[in-house]
Amino acid sequence: MTQPDNSHPDAGSDTVGSVHELAVLSRIFPLLPAATAATVGPGDDAAVMAAPDGRFVVTTDMMVHGPDFRFAWSTGHDLGWKAAASNLADVAAMGARPTGLVVAIAATRDTPVTLLEDIARGLRDACAELAPGCGVVGGDLSVSDTFTLAITAFGDLEGRAPVLRSGARPGDTLALCGDAGVSATGLKLLFSDAVTHDGRPDHVRAQRLRQDHPRAVGAQLAPRPPIASGVAAALAGATAMLDVSDGLALDARRIASASGVAIALNRASLGDDPDTALRGGEDHALLATFPPGRALPEGFRVIGSVTDGDGVTVDGEPVAGVLGWDPYEGWNGGTG
Numbered sequence: 001m002t003q004p005d006n007s008h009p010d011a012g013s014d015t016v017g018s019v020h021e022l023a024v025l026s027r028i029f030p031l032l033p034a035a036t037a038a039t040v041g042p043g044d045d046a047a048v049m050a051a052p053d054g055r056f057v058v059t060t061d062m063m064v065h066g067p068d069f070r071f072a073w074s075t076g077h078d079l080g081w082k083a084a085a086s087n088l089a090d091v092a093a094m095g096a097r098p099t100g101l102v103v104a105i106a107a108t109r110d111t112p113v114t115l116l117e118d119i120a121r122g123l124r125d126a127c128a129e130l131a132p133g134c135g136v137v138g139g140d141l142s143v144s145d146t147f148t149l150a151i152t153a154f155g156d157l158e159g160r161a162p163v164l165r166s167g168a169r170p171g172d173t174l175a176l177c178g179d180a181g182v183s184a185t186g187l188k189l190l191f192s193d194a195v196t197h198d199g200r201p202d203h204v205r206a207q208r209l210r211q212d213h214p215r216a217v218g219a220q221l222a223p224r225p226p227i228a229s230g231v232a233a234a235l236a237g238a239t240a241m242l243d244v245s246d247g248l249a250l251d252a253r254r255i256a257s258a259s260g261v262a263i264a265l266n267r268a269s270l271g272d273d274p275d276t277a278l279r280g281g282e283d284h285a286l287l288a289t290f291p292p293g294r295a296l297p298e299g300f301r302v303i304g305s306v307t308d309g310d311g312v313t314v315d316g317e318p319v320a321g322v323l324g325w326d327p328y329e330g331w332n333g334g335t336g
């Protein structure tokens with residue numbers, strides 16, 4: 001892992017350190033998406049959200065410059081989009097509809113205000129495309145030596161039971177909605193081709209790489225998880241579900257362990273590059289189990305089945321060890 005480089009490729013004149021916080025916020029607020037479930041939105045000491053279900057789903061995810069993203073590779077729009085998408089995917093994986101985001105940013109003093117505006121546009125566009133009606137209902141802005149963005153997301157179960165990791169039963173069908181391994185392919189490309197000769201992330205090489213490999217690099221920098229499919233899976237009777245953040249092998253094992261079952265994956269159903277699909281995370285596809293014979297919601301495809309026992313097998317062969325993405329260790333499941 002290389003040293004984080006906090007410099008911004010698009011450094012402009014106004015920075016977080018040179019402009020008053022209120023002035024920064026007045027530029028960001030108009031860009032943020034509104035939440036239809038907010039009865040009191042941003043501007044007061046706290047927001048008020050409608051929760052007609054009587055319960056709400058809540059999750060949080062933090063992105064730290066260095067281990068989680070690099071400004072040499074990600075634009076502000078990418079960062080806002082990805083932070084929103086990964087949180088929305090966690091809400092969707094419970095079978096809930098995302099309703100609101102709270103966004104906390106600790107920016108370095110040299111952060112251009114235009115970069116914060118780009119982050120706000122990324123949040124707005126991700127909500128509009130992936131979870132219409134979900135919006136930013138509040139947040140906080142501070143300064144730090146390391147740029148950090150933390151999002152807390154809320155969701156509405158709309159009267160349904162939450163879909164847990166523990167509900168898979170022997171005989172269930174295992175199905176996936178979304179990509180597997182595409183984001184990891186993009187990350188491998190960035191680590192191999194978008195760095196300087198001494199291993200630092202390189203902005204110009206990353207831009208060129210993205211033009212040459214738009215799908216893989218785009219999936220890594222701004223993933224498009226199938227958020228609405230979470231509710232669809234719940235309505236179709238999904239017995240267990242999660243979003244694949246650490247690779248199919250590791251995340252299938254999480255369902256197997258929580259449910260006390262074994263999961264058998266079919267290698268032929270894992271696409272052109274099954275090893276990367278098994279080990280590569282961050283696509284935030286939805287992995288779910290359904291009762292036998294149940295019609296699957298649109299977008300889900302069968303990739304395996306649930307059986308008695310424990311652990312994960314691929315074509316009958318056990319998957320050993322921890323194979324996936326660990327932000328503290330870097331890529332530990334790949335070949336390079």
Ligand SMILES: [Mg+2]
Pocket residue numbers: 089090093242243244245
């Ligand atoms: Mg998750």
